[in-house]
Amino acid sequence: MFTFFSNWRRQRLLTRFDSERRARWQQNLDALPILDGLSQQEQIRLLELGWCFLHGKRFTPVMDAELTDDHCIDIALMAALPVLNLGLDAYGVFYELLIYPEEFVTDLQFVDANGVEHQSREELSGEAWEQGPVLLSQSKLADSRHWNGYNLVIHELAHKLDMANGGIADGLPALPVPLQSDWLQVFPKAFANHCRQAELALSLPEGSAEANLAWDRLWIDPYGAENQAEFFAVCVEAFFTDPIALNLAYPPLYHLLGQFLGQNPLARAPQWQPLPHLRCQ
Structure with missing residues (x-):
């Protein structure tokens, strides 16, 4: 029934x-x-998904953000990209995007490894609330257009993709059954490796040649390295904005994401090769 209503509403839009x-x-x-590089049929599908996304959400400027039609269209197109072959229902149910002019401060709560709860305040450029809106900093949207490994819209919408499986972000999206076993092997292993590399870089003297190489x-x-939810989001972000880097780091994870999302950005990304010394692990 839900799928029928979604399709009916989409056709009306x-x-x-x-x-x-x-x-x-x-x-x-x-x-x-x-x-760049999307086929004509993919572009048509992306435009239609973006149009439906824009008209299915409230785009709410806050704190005097000056939100233009171009901002809204760009956000909608970038939001449609990860679900180009999945459909907008893959994001689950949420209704609003809050657009701030700059980075914003939010209250955070977390529980450490010893079970102690902590509270802090942190400046963020984006946030996705469980069962709530997506928050975006307008000032960061200009950086979210290129093949540079950064895209605020895709990162935050990746959290919604993650949350659509059970309502929480934990790095386990609603995968097809044939992919689930491989994901449970590949994803935690890649996350653990990423954490080890980040910890190594942090442990070295700041600014030293060794630290620079580790970074x-x-x-x-x-x-x-924050947690598995953030690792999933940065991997999806890299999949669409620097697929070569993601494939160099974790080829099996890139392959699984490609199967899940039904896309292969490597085929249309600007090509580059890492310096030889960076290949050494």
């Missing part, structure tokens, strides 16, 4: 997506480098 509006959105798609060998965002 698309009746308003006329040729003039499609041409307007195509201009934004063409100006986003991380969308350079972290092919994806060190923030992924």
Whole structure:
């Protein structure tokens, strides 16, 4: 019943997506480098998913953020990319995106390894709430367009993709049954390796040649060492914005993400090779 209603609503929304509006959105798609190389059929599907995403969510500017049509279209197109072959239902149920002009401060609670609860305040550029909205910093959107390993929209929507399986972010999305066994072997192993590399880099004298080399060998965002939920988000982010780096770091994980998401960004990403000394582990 839910799928029937979703499809019915999608078709109603698309009746308003006329040729003039499609041409307007195509201009934004063409100006986003991380969308380069998509086939014509993929572009059509992305435009339609983005249109439905935009009209299925509230885009709410807060703290005097000046939100333009271009901002909204770009966010919607980037949000549609991870679920290009999964559909918007893969994000689960949420209704709102809160757009801040700059980074924002949020209260955090966490429990350490000894079971002690801690509270802190942290400045963030984005956040995805369980059973709640997605928060984005408008000032970071300009950096979220290129093949540079960073995309705030994809990172936060990856959390929603993760949360769609059981309502919590834990690094275990709603995978097809044939992928689940391999995921439970590959993902924790990659996460543990990433944590070891991050810990090594942190343990070395800051600014030393050894520390710089250790950081350079972290092919994806060190923030992924925070927990498995963040590791999943930075891996999805890297999958679409620096797939070569993710594939260099964790080829089996890149392959599994490709099977899950039904995409292979390696085929359309700008090609580069690491320096020889960075291949040595």
